Amino acid sequence: MMCFKSGTPSGWRRRGTRLGTWVALSGLLLGVAACGTDDPSGGKIELTYRIWDKNQQPAMQQIVDRFQAAHPTIHVTIQLTANQEYWTKLQGDATGGSAPDVFWMNGPHAQLYASNGMLLPLSKQLKADGVDLGNYPSALTAIYSYQGEQYGIPKDFDTVGLWYNKKLFDAAKLKYPDDTWTWENVAEAARKLTDTSKGVYGILAPPFNQENFYDTIFQAGGYVISPDGKSSGYDQPATIAGLKFWTDLMKAGVSPSVKSMTDTYPAQLFESGKFGMYYAGSWNAIEFAKNDAIKNDVDVAVLPQGTKRAVVIHGLANVVYGKTKHPKEATQFAEFLGSKEAAEIQAKTGAVIPAFNGTQEAWVSSMPQFHLRSFLDELPYAVPFPASKNTDAWMTKEATILGPAWSGDKDVAAAAKELATAMNTALREEQ
Amino acid sequence: MSAVNSLARPRRAGRSANRRPGRRPERMWAYLMVAPMTIGLSVFYLWPIAQTFFYSFTKSGPFGGHAWIGTANYRALVDEPSVLQSVANTLFYAVVQLAGIPLAVLLAALLNQRGLRGRSIYRLVYFLPVVTMPVAVAMLWRWMYNGDYGLINQLLSIVGVRGPHWASDPSVALYAVAAIGIWMALGYNMVIFLAGLQGIPTMYYEAAAIDGAGPAKMFFRITVPLLSPSIFFATVLTVINSLQMFDLAYMMMSTPGAAAGTANPALPQVRTVSYLFYQKAFVEHDLGFGAAVAFVLLGFILAMTLIQFRLQRRWVHYA
Structure with a gap:
């Protein structure tokens, strides 16, 4: 007992200081590292893109690489957040004004974010850039429309x-x-x-x-x-x-x-x-x-x-943060994520059915033993996933x-x- | 004697008088030393508690912004049946957890016997659940509790008993979860009691043995009273931990891979106050209501701890 009582606390204390030193040191290192990342991009516009599915990260990176090649002045960093904490973290970040510029959105949360001004209205810009929402299943597009305004560009879907x-x-x-x-x-x-x-x-x-x-x-x-x-x-x-x-x-x-x-x-x-x-x-x-x-x-x-x-x-959409510092570039990126080119990259992975009409064949033929076309045959009578604010x-x-x-x-x-x-x-x- | 005293007193006074000029910087040092802890506590505990108290009187939007609504959240708390149910669940869980303490005392006394072979192996085995991640523990028990393919029901079927769906039957799920809680805390309490036991001098037992006391008498008349400070400590901690229980209930009730809107049929009977707080504040985005739940829980824990400290005078012996 004596030994336990007198021995441990001082041990903790000792370890405490050592730990404290390490925390302080690693903090410094992190600070340095964070400073370091700014340099190579020098003068580029920095965008962040948050997703939750690790399996889809390689495909997302491929899409980002294509986008950067076409837009040399923009640099996009993908942030992967675990599914379980995605919404809690996003809510905190959006409240604090530091949410990523572009992120994944799902049906149940779309109106919550849109009605609170957390998402950038896209209708006008989509029209100006000639993006045709008819390229996606209409019930899917409807999930991301709120009070006549479009807030998201469909990414993938499931039936x-x-x-x-x-x-x-x-x-x-x-x-x-x-x-x-x-x-x-x-x-x-x-x-x-x-x-x-x-x-x-x-x-x-x-x-x-x-x-x-x-x-x-x-x-x-x-x-x-x-x-x-x-x-x-x-x-x-x-x-x-x-x-x-x-x-x-x-x-x-x-x-x-x-x-x-x-x-x-x-x-x-x-x-x-x-x-x-x-x-x-x-x-x-x-x-x-x-x-x-x-x-x-x-x-x-x-x-x-x-x-x-x-x-x-139901399906996911790419949305733009309402308080992003670069609304123009972020919208450009979101549009590219919804493009046919991006959909074709996703289709090859077999993980999801891309939302862009006509690109789903690759998914259907990825597992020929199943009659996967059933999932597409249902599209004409599909109903949007019910949701409210x-x-x-x-x-x-x-x-x-x-x-x-x-x-x-x-x-x-x-x-x-x-x-x-x-x-x-x-x-x-x-x- | 008085001469010594009268001599000593001025000297002592003189000494402290001599030291007084040096006291101020010394006190400053003391404040400086406790500052990191005090500042940390204030910033990360006291300030959030004050804020939570404030928000419990507001309706808070999911992205900040709030409106003062007075005591409406607290009144809604009384009207909501799930609140009462979860308070009852939490209290029941805490009471069952207390049953784990005598078990830990007994176990510690057994493992403290001299000459017991493989003592440290036993201690390790009992302590393992304490250092295992609750998530892993919950996964493991969910497999064992599986009503159709679980280990427990397989064993029961050998003796012809058809066991229930332990983790999803509303009438048994809370018992099943509480059993895991006891199993997880057993090792921790045991270590506290082992430390306490080693502080009891062997001469008491030797004297008792000469007087003809048996092992049972020694346990209840010597071990238990002299261990009472440790038992008190373990009791207070167990009650606080039980009242805050979240992770185990959450892991046992959630379905990995399931979409939003699915729920274990036993959820209402297992949901603890912390779980309800999480659900209201972070899933249903009603932060004001969540804050009210959190505050009720805080008051509850304070009251319970206070009662325990009051009661300790009656049964705790500080040797």
Whole structure:
């Protein structure tokens, strides 16, 4: 005890000073290094570009290199920020006036940044520079338009398809899903595929929004948020019908429980080969293609229709910081990031589907064993990912309030109405 | 005696009088020495606390800018059911964590036995969770807790028991998370108690043995009372840490790779006050409300610590 008590603090103190010295020294070094970076660019205009996906960094660097070659007076530095802290950090930087000049934006945050003057309005400049927004899927462009003004240039997109396990369909002697399928076909196939004695389930029906209930809400003719952005659609009968599609599947026992799908992520379950169908994104393709156990057993079709066809589209956009010191150059760079040339560089990596129409072929042919064209076939009826000024405030409530309806503890209509009330409160707070 | 005193007093007074001119720079040095710490504390703790207090009375925009709304945030706090639930969750978690302390005392006493083979290996094994990253710990336990493929349920199935989905069943998830908390803190508390045990002179035990006391009696009559300052220290720290618990709950409840808007069905039953603060302030962008939550938590911790210091007079023996 004595030894412990008297020994350690002085040890800490000693280490403390040494540590302090190192911190001070490294601070000096960093200072020097920071001074050093200014020199080589000498007189060039410095732009920063923030992204969160490490896998895409090489492609982004290639695009930057091309841009710099064409604009020798501009130097662009890419900042990579981990996905988990991207939004917290960006919010802090934007508040402090030090956000990067150009950065990635997603659907849920677009209006939050645009309505607070954190994004540079682009419409005028895009028109002056002859950038045609018709080059991108219109539902995607719409996500980055706020009160008639365009704030982002689409970078890439993702849609959802019906992935299915051919082996299980063959074993049950069922026809593979195709573009004639409706909700009834899904329910019937799920019932026939399920064999709980073997641990086989017909479908994975987790309470996920983009992959599951947003799509069926739109297929049932409902909506999540009213077109004026002021009220929730969860109390609408059509919206509830879209939710009921999933809760009925859960009730029928053709999907594993929500608890099982929480403990093991549905994509992982699907890869185990014991699940017949799975509504999953275009982003899952690369993972399935890399898995030797199932890469030859699974394929994908367009989403089955309800009362009509629909799929939610989401994608990223490149946006310009509202308080950037170089609005002209930053806009130029953002335009280049949205160009056909940049899209073709991205397409080659196979990581994302580029937003520029006509450049998606490279992605489709990158995994020929899957019918990836399904994801593009859905574009004509794609619906923008629902969002408002403070999307997260009500989106965090969706899963918590709808969860009990999925597990059968609550009636789906009652849960939907409760969610509508909570969401309307959140939407009122935004105004 | 008085002669000595009367002689000594003027001398002492004289000495200090002689020193007085030198005192001022000395005091200045003292201030200078404590300055880095004081300035650091003020800038990084006291000022933010004051600011948080101010913001808890405002509606703050996501990018700065705020409007004074009086006590509206605190009133909303009372109306929001998730607040009450998360306070209850946090208190329950703290109480369960306290159950880990007797366990650590017992473990320390066992590992302090002379002649126990591989003592340092045991100590290392129990201390390992303390120095492991909470994120890694949570990942590991999520695998073990997996309701369908987890190690725990596999073992239970051998004896014919079908275990629950430990980490996603609302009725058991908080117990499951609290168990990890105890496991993680066990090694730390054990080291504190081991240090305390080594400060207890062996002569007490020798005397007790001569008087015919058994091992159980020695443990409760000698070890526990003389260890009480260490136990008090560990208790205070455990309560503070438990009330602030965030990382473990966050890691156990979040789904890596999942999109925004997905949630563990057990989240409402596991969400702690810190978690609620994070969610309100940084996910839902309601910074004013978040500040109010943070302030309630601060008051809560202060009150608990104060109560503990009051109660210590009754049971802590400083030898």
